[in-house]
Amino acid sequence: MxxxxxxxxxxxxxxxxxxxxxxxxxxxxxxxxxxxxxxxxxxxxxxxxxxxxxxxxxxxxxxxxxxxxxxxxxxxxxxxxxxxxxxxxxxxxxxxxxxxxxxxxxxxxxxxxxxxxxxxxxxxxxxxxxxxxxxxxxxxxxxxxxxxxxxxxxxxxxxxxxxxxxxSQFGASAVHATLLRLLEERGVTLTSSYQVNLGGTEDFRNLVEHGESKKKSKMNALGANAGKVAVAPLGYMPHLGSRKILHLNIEAQGWGGAEIAMDLKLKVHDPxxxxxxxxxxxxxxxxxxxxxxxxxxxxxxxxxxxxxxxxx
Amino acid sequence: MxxxxxxxxxxxxxxxxxxxxxxxxxxxxxxxxxxxxxxxxxxxxxxxxxxxxxxxxxxxxxxxxxxxxxxxxxxxxxxxxxxxxxxxxxxxxxxxxxxxxxxxxxxxxxxxxxxxxxxxxxxxxxxxxxxxxxxxxxxxxxxxxxxxxxxxxxxxxxxxxxxxxxxSQFGASAVHATLLRLLEERGVTLTSSYQVNLGGTEDFRNLVEHGESKKKSKMNALGANAGKVAVAPLGYMPHLGSRKILHLNIEAQGWGGAEIAMDLKLKVHDPxxxxxxxxxxxxxxxxxxxxxxxxxxxxxxxxxxxxxxxxx
Amino acid sequence: MxxxxxxxxxxxxxxxxxxxxxxxxxxxxxxxxxxxxxxxxxxxxxxxxxxxxxxxxxxxxxxxxxxxxxxxxxxxxxxxxxxxxxxxxxxxxxxxxxxxxxxxxxxxxxxxxxxxxxxxxxxxxxxxxxxxxxxxxxxxxxxxxxxxxxxxxxxxxxxxxxxxxxxSQFGASAVHATLLRLLEERGVTLTSSYQVNLGGTEDFRNLVEHGESKKKSKMNALGANAGKVAVAPLGYMPHLGSRKILHLNIEAQGWGGAEIAMDLKLKVHDPxxxxxxxxxxxxxxxxxxxxxxxxxxxxxxxxxxxxxxxxx
Amino acid sequence: MxxxxxxxxxxxxxxxxxxxxxxxxxxxxxxxxxxxxxxxxxxxxxxxxxxxxxxxxxxxxxxxxxxxxxxxxxxxxxxxxxxxxxxxxxxxxxxxxxxxxxxxxxxxxxxxxxxxxxxxxxxxxxxxxxxxxxxxxxxxxxxxxxxxxxxxxxxxxxxxxxxxxxxSQFGASAVHATLLRLLEERGVTLTSSYQVNLGGTEDFRNLVEHGESKKKSKMNALGANAGKVAVAPLGYMPHLGSRKILHLNIEAQGWGGAEIAMDLKLKVHDPxxxxxxxxxxxxxxxxxxxxxxxxxxxxxxxxxxxxxxxxx
CATH class of the missing domain: 3.40.50.720 (NAD(P)-binding Rossmann-like Domain)
Structure with a gap:
């Protein structure tokens, strides 16, 4: 039915x-x-x-x-x-x-x-x-x-x-959390990480204006690593239309402290x-x-x- | 002991x-x-x-x-x-x-x-x-x-x-496979993906020269998605020293066929x-x-x- | 007429x-x-x-x-x-x-x-x-x-x-040469640079197979910096269709030797x-x-x- | 003397x-x-x-x-x-x-x-x-x-x-203006562009707090294209120390309206x-x-x- x-x-x-x-x-x-x-x-x-x-x-x-x-x-x-x-x-x-x-x-x-x-x-x-x-x-x-x-x-x-x-079915939080979890599984030590989110919808503009509760929600999603992770102010850019863009950086250390760095750009349609x-x-x-x-x-x-x- | x-x-x-x-x-x-x-x-x-x-x-x-x-x-x-x-x-x-x-x-x-x-x-x-x-x-x-x-x-x-x-403890294969698995878990349909690997060690030069068996190994690691994934010729660049660099792209479709695109650069020390x-x-x-x-x-x-x- | x-x-x-x-x-x-x-x-x-x-x-x-x-x-x-x-x-x-x-x-x-x-x-x-x-x-x-x-x-x-x-009207060579020239104008000292080109046309496949003369042409275009610049093997990827993709990296030193790093991805249609x-x-x-x-x-x-x- | x-x-x-x-x-x-x-x-x-x-x-x-x-x-x-x-x-x-x-x-x-x-x-x-x-x-x-x-x-x-x-000797404004000028010289039509700046110094924190006058200065530097260019809110991230990071995107159209896209990440030390x-x-x-x-x-x-x- x-x-x-x-x-x-x-x-x-x-x-x-x-x-x-x-x-x-x-x-x-x-x-x-x-x-x-x-x-x-x-x-x-x-x-x-x-x-x-x-x-x-x-x-x-x-x-x-x-x-x-x-x-x-x-x-x-x-x-x-x-x-x-x-x-x-x-x-x-x-x-x-x-x-x-x-x-x-x-x-x-x-x-x-x-x-x-x-x-x-x-x-x-x-x-x-x-x-x-x-x-x-x-x-x-x-x-x-x-x-x-x-x-x-x-x-x-x-x-x-x-x-x-x-x-989201596939978005910033999922990708970020997945990569941080992979680091952890592999015994790689997180040094720092940031994410910057850009979007062009009214929902996104609303988020920018009521950013605080959203940021808290994002941090809940990132779990224990939250202390080393910075979420930048959200950027509202009307020309993006329904697209949302994530810029993500992860810096970490592997065996013997060797440097590991990752930069990712993700484009999705938030709706x-x-x-x-x-x-x-x-x-x-x-x-x-x-x-x-x-x-x-x-x-x-x-x-x-x-x-x-x-x-x- | x-x-x-x-x-x-x-x-x-x-x-x-x-x-x-x-x-x-x-x-x-x-x-x-x-x-x-x-x-x-x-x-x-x-x-x-x-x-x-x-x-x-x-x-x-x-x-x-x-x-x-x-x-x-x-x-x-x-x-x-x-x-x-x-x-x-x-x-x-x-x-x-x-x-x-x-x-x-x-x-x-x-x-x-x-x-x-x-x-x-x-x-x-x-x-x-x-x-x-x-x-x-x-x-x-x-x-x-x-x-x-x-x-x-x-x-x-x-x-x-x-x-x-x-x-590797943390490398191209792990990151690529993890992201492809995330797509799959989330019901996002892979359109295409590529990875390009660059490195500067003697081991890497050797891989470039004996590339075929290595490529097969990489494909084993990528599993079922291998058909949609291209692994570019490996590039030996001496100035990279012990660093290895991965350029990774994933194109996919979410709900209603909406476009999803991801670009990632990973820097690691292979040794x-x-x-x-x-x-x-x-x-x-x-x-x-x-x-x-x-x-x-x-x-x-x-x-x-x-x-x-x-x-x- | x-x-x-x-x-x-x-x-x-x-x-x-x-x-x-x-x-x-x-x-x-x-x-x-x-x-x-x-x-x-x-x-x-x-x-x-x-x-x-x-x-x-x-x-x-x-x-x-x-x-x-x-x-x-x-x-x-x-x-x-x-x-x-x-x-x-x-x-x-x-x-x-x-x-x-x-x-x-x-x-x-x-x-x-x-x-x-x-x-x-x-x-x-x-x-x-x-x-x-x-x-x-x-x-x-x-x-x-x-x-x-x-x-x-x-x-x-x-x-x-x-x-x-x-x-090309707008392509890898133009962007690379322009950025290297900007470094030079600004007195920034180039450490190293690489470009990786990926494409999906028949012309591109042909280039991959006759790569040497093309590589020489690219080097002519890069001028005096050629010694510090690596051009990776070209990668033919049919799924790109008429698109061509450039991954470009530049590492340099500014005032007092301070590090400068640039990564660029360019997508164009070669035809x-x-x-x-x-x-x-x-x-x-x-x-x-x-x-x-x-x-x-x-x-x-x-x-x-x-x-x-x-x-x- | x-x-x-x-x-x-x-x-x-x-x-x-x-x-x-x-x-x-x-x-x-x-x-x-x-x-x-x-x-x-x-x-x-x-x-x-x-x-x-x-x-x-x-x-x-x-x-x-x-x-x-x-x-x-x-x-x-x-x-x-x-x-x-x-x-x-x-x-x-x-x-x-x-x-x-x-x-x-x-x-x-x-x-x-x-x-x-x-x-x-x-x-x-x-x-x-x-x-x-x-x-x-x-x-x-x-x-x-x-x-x-x-x-x-x-x-x-x-x-x-x-x-x-x-x-700056080499920074966001120089790179952005140079690439926009290259587009123009080559007859490529700009569709949209954005830049996101992240930094970790006190000077940068001060900029974030007095963002408006700075943003105007940036726009002066970008010239005629300013209407199509978005400069995102600046993000202060203490862990970056003296580093400053630029994420830059340019979308444009070449011959026959063919799509051109560029993404660039620049890391510099602002001081x-x-x-x-x-x-x-x-x-x-x-x-x-x-x-x-x-x-x-x-x-x-x-x-x-x-x-x-x-x-x-």
Whole structure:
């Protein structure tokens, strides 16, 4: 049975999800899909039934049109048919929780993909999901699954609560952590490391402006080596569009203190990296919900930078 | 009890081993050591009792002087005391096996670190080890442990035979394979990849001249992705000295076919990368021998590019 | 008045010229054009009247079709109309000079863009141009303009002879030489430098196989610093298609010997780099011819790696 | 005759000057020197006669000791003898101009190398130089030579005034501008470009905190292309010490719109880059003064990012 999904936020990440679903339906391609099946659910078993946004232009538009409106700038090689889903006005104060709950359209899963940096708003949407009996997936760095009281209530209600801060399908954190782990496995001693992230999306601009919580999340992802690792101020560069660029340096010492140096440049499209994980989170959330497992499902740990228990 | 070691070849790799042992003894440092203990044996429990070389200058010299003679060009930050070990003339025809066996000085382990590309010579040294009752470690790409008949004889004699072609402690193959594995884990589809290796040692010059067997070894290490991966001709550049440089590119596709690109430059000192693994191979060989386990010890699989059973 | 041009070779470079001319005619764009006018001649004033190739498939085909046939793999974003020019069989022995001369179709300029490495063939085409009264442009590394006797005969005939070995509009040599010159201007002392070139065209494969003359040409381009500069073996990688990749490293010392290091990766499409210069060479040749200036016109010096007088 | 020099600021840049002078005197080396002679004056003809600093530790110390005190972290391979110059307390309010003028020790040239971002202080030192009859060199981004009234008074007094904001001997601006100029010369159309600068000195930290005026200076240096060029927020990373790192990207289009891409990483020691230019500015200032040429000497234009007339 298809998964009914409501998306909060109609930015580039939601756009990448919508466009990717259309492309996979049209072509049957399996390129770039991490898990073809989760609990019997394929990628194209996800169906969007409601979407929420704040932009005047997007509210009232068909979702297929809204996902391509500026400032969204991510494009896949696919044409979108009308979706039949009209974008609903999102929540601007916590008093509107009931309105949102009523507008979720019977969704099993609510995917929170709004800009980071407004934790009260994020938790209000989670509240709406709870009232409507839906699982909630927080992809932002705001503390939602890390809020012990909220997690307790989802657990008691038998509803899954997934979060916080998705690890991109393939991005700076994964590559950096993997290389640092390789050093460690090989007995190479880290001297210093830095990463510089550049991006051109609105989400990225938002990160630059609310940089601190994001930086903390990145450090959680880097683990024990954090003391020797510098994460430079993020650089917002509009001309990059939906691309994100990482410059990574690692200096280390091998046998007898011999020098080892590594420089890496990574180019990704951040919205695709988010959608490639969101498609798994949504299916994991639906599967847990259908099995009656409330709270934080352990199997998503690898997909989250700041799971319950990490620093807020 | 200390491990008595004979080294075949007094090139940069042996030099890195000798210098590193001196440095760790002098400083007590643990920088760059992969496994502080193997079966109770520390890094400084390895003692060199015999060494073999072909160069007129090195034969007859104290090992501490010989390791610093040209064309060797690897240097650690340590001064070497006289070792008391005089370098013996190595084997130039297979008729000299008995002379070598007699000169091994009671070594438990024979470490073969001569230039790649002369498989008969490599196997003659293994024969000498067998006759002298020593374990044998082949660090070159020549087929020794992959020779089924030789492996059978070591197994029957209760003597360990480790090989072939050591995986550097930290080098091109490890980084490349790790990043390709990360792509795979994340469901990112590889489009193409290349690596270009540049180096300045005599060992490297030798590789360039006997490039084919080395290239095959590299491909064994890259596994299933080999079809999409190009390894460029190796470039010998004397000015690099003991440094080795890798230029690595990976092009791939994520969610919806979105482009992912990675460029990496890695600088290492190859002799240190070899010594950092040789110190483990020697201890693993000694431990297996002391436990009476002949043949190929499975626990070294990660340290070898072309273990028994892979293509010759 | 339009320039009548004959092209020898219907490979990627000729394809880039043909496609570029079509694109500029169709769009009026000026992107990527170095000199909008040369002696009153615009880019689109060049008209191809004859073309020669060796491939069975290309001979007899319309030039617009032939330029897109494999192994050609360079593509611009333009559709080609039929050209009306049928590709003629090229010269395979020096006895065919008269046949070629007769088939040049009244061309004012003959552009030699065949694979490097066959100097006799190159000079035979130059001979044909001479007999037909056309200017000759040698874009390959073969010695044509560097042949003093040939140059003397062109000069006496009042026909321009341009060569040898075009400097790409923007490529490895330009970037490398520019950075080395900057070091020198700034009083920074070069320690060492290397370049590694990778490519995927047939022309590039040909270079790899006839690497020596090319390497000499590169060294001519690098000038006085050549002693400290290493050019690695070229790497042919079919998956690169028409792209060419340069990895460049420069190590130097500034004030007080302080270390300076630079690493650069450059990606270009080689056929576009050739066409962007050929369009200037053809106009310079035509202008010199129309002014009655025979021999080597000094104003092309910047566009040639190995002008008359440099080593053969 | 030797040049008597007073330095304002005893940070890394002054340290690099002092250490470099000692090294060149001791070794006779010419490595990394841009202009061996200026108006007959060699590098070692510069003699420091007075130095000013604000740090409690440095004031009262011998200059040779003071230049090595933290947070200074730049080191050349040379030992420093006592200089005989005791560091004087610098100016903290503009009322102290006369005290400074009196303490200049008969200097012909005053080199202003204090942190950027305090234009009133910078101009007060210039005032002191004017009163003492010395030439003034402003190496910071603060507007001094760009102050028309101050420039007029130096001109009338027959005293040279050099500034503002030195262009490093070899750094981000030079490399970036050179590559952009090469694109232009070759008719390649710039699409976009970015530079990211990382550093670890106190000067660099100060720049990060007073980033705006510096960024303007950088843009002045990049000229007409500034609209397509993004300069990312500067990243202060203490572990870099005196190193400065540039990540540079250029995207462009060649013939027919074909893509060209360049990525460059540059590592320099910023203090050496400053000292290598300061040694020329000091000699140019002395030469102009000795020739009685007051005001801004045109011959320093290449050494200044924001000469008189550029935006403040």
């Amino acid at each position: 298809k998964i009914k999904l409501a998306t909060i936020g109609v930015g580039n990440n939601t756009s990448a999800l919508v466009q990717g679903l259309a492309l996979y339906r049209a072509t049957g391609s399996a390129v770039g899909i991490r898990r073809p099946e989760i609990a019997g659910l394929g990628v194209t078993d996800v169906e969007i039934v409601a979407a929420f946004a704040m932009s005047e232009a997007k509210v009232g538009a068909d979702l297929s049109e809204a996902v391509l409106m500026p400032p969204n700038n991510f494009r896949l090689d696919v044409a979108l048919e009308p979706s039949g889903v009209t974008v609903t006005r999102g929540l601007s104060t916590v008093d509107e929780v009931d309105r949102i709950a009523a507008a979720l359209g019977g969704a099993e899963v609510v995917l929170y993909s709004a800009p980071s940096g407004r934790p009260e708003i994020a938790r209000a949407y989670a509240e709406a999901a709870l009232r409507a009996g839906a699982a909630f997936v927080n992809t932002t760095a705001d503390a939602v699954a890390r809020d012990p009281e909220l997690l307790r209530r989802f657990t008691e209600a038998g509803l899954p609560l997934l979060g916080d801060d998705l690890t 695709a990296g988010a959608a490639g994980v969101n498609i798994d989170l949504v299916r994991l959330a639906a599967a847990a919900k259908r099995e009656g497992r409330g709270g934080y499902p352990g199997e998503v740990a690898d997909l989250m930078k700041s799971p319950p228990g990490t620093a807020i | 200390k491990i008595k070691l004979a080294t075949i070849g007094v090139g940069n790799n042996t030099s890195a081993l000798v210098q590193g042992l001196a440095l760790y003894r002098a400083t007590g440092s643990a920088v760059g050591i992969r496994r502080p203990e193997i079966a109770g044996l520390g890094v400084t429990d390895v003692e060199i009792v015999a060494a073999f070389a072909m160069s007129e200058a090195k034969v007859g010299a104290d090992l501490s002087e010989a390791v610093l003679m040209p064309p060797n060009n690897f240097r650690l930050d340590v001064a070497l005391e006289p070792s008391g070990v005089t370098v013996t003339r190595g084997l130039s025809t297979v008729d000299e096996v008995d002379r070598i066996a007699a000169a091994l000085g009671g070594a438990e382990v024979v470490l073969y670190s001569a230039p790649s590309g002369r498989p008969e010579i490599a196997r003659a040294y293994a024969e000498a080890a067998l006759r002298a009752g020593a374990a044998f470690v082949n660090t070159t790409a020549d087929a020794v442990a992959r020779d089924p008949e030789l492996l059978r004889r070591f197994t029957e004699a209760g003597l360990p035979l480790l090989g072939d072609d050591l995986t 240190a990368g070899a010594a950092g693994v040789n110190i483990d191979l020697v201890r693993l060989a000694a431990a297996a021998k002391r436990e009476g386990r002949g043949g190929y010890p499975g626990e070294v699989a990660d340290l070898m590019k072309s273990p028994p059973g892979t293509a010759i | 339009k320039i009548k041009l004959a092209t020898i070779g219907v490979g990627n470079n000729t394809s880039a010229l043909v496609q570029g001319l079509a694109l500029y005619r169709a769009t009026g764009s000026a992107v990527g054009i170095r000199r909008p006018e040369i002696a009153g001649l615009g880019v689109t004033d060049v008209e191809i009247v004859a073309a020669f190739a060796m491939s069975e498939a290309k001979v007899g085909a319309d030039l617009s079709e032939a330029v897109l046939m494999p192994p050609n793999n360079f593509r611009l974003d333009v559709a080609l109309e039929p050209s009306g020019v049928t590709v003629t069989r090229g010269l395979s022995t020096v006895d065919e000079v008269d046949r070629i001369a007769a088939a040049l179709g009244g061309a004012e300029v003959v552009l030699y863009s065949a694979p490097s490495g066959r100097p006799e063939i190159a000079r035979a085409y130059a001979e044909a141009a001479l007999r037909a009264g056309a200017a000759f442009v040698n874009t390959t590394a073969d010695a044509v303009a560097r042949d003093p006797e040939l140059l003397r005969r062109f000069t006496e005939a009042g026909l321009p002879l341009l060569g040898d070995d075009l400097t 576009a780099g050739a066409a962007g210069v050929n369009i200037d060479l053809v106009r310079l040749a035509a202008a010199a011819k129309r002014e009655g200036r025979g021999g080597y016109p000094g104003e092309v010096a910047d566009l040639m790696k190995s002008p008359p007088g440099t080593a053969i | 030797k040049i008597k020099l007073a330095t304002i600021g005893v940070g890394n840049n002054t340290s690099a000057l002092v250490q470099g002078l000692a090294l060149y005197r001791a070794t006779g080396s010419a490595v990394g020197i841009r202009r061996p002679e200026i108006a007959g004056l060699g590098v070692t003809d510069v003699e420091i006669v007075a130095a000013f600093a604000m740090s409690e530790a440095k004031v009262g110390a011998d200059l040779s000791e003071a230049v090595l005190m933290p947070p200074n972290n730049f080191r050349l391979d040379v030992a420093l003898e006592p200089s005989g110059v005791t560091v004087t307390r610098g100016l903290s309010t503009v009322d102290e101009v006369d005290r400074i003028a009196a303490a200049l020790g008969g200097a012909e040239v005053v080199l202003y190398s204090a942190p950027s971002g305090r234009p009133e202080i910078a101009r007060a030192y210039a005032e002191a130089a004017l009163r003492a009859g010395a030439a003034f060199v402003n190496t910071t981004a603060d507007a001094v030579a760009r102050d028309p009234e101050l420039l007029r008074r130096f001109t009338e007094a027959g005293l040279p005034l050099l500034g503002d904001d030195l262009t 050496a880059g400053a000292a290598g230019v300061n040694i020329d500015l000091v000699r140019l200032a002395a030469a102009a003064k000795r020739e009685g040429r007051g005001g801004y000497p045109g011959e320093v234009a290449d050494l200044m990012k924001s000469p008189p007339g550029t935006a403040i």
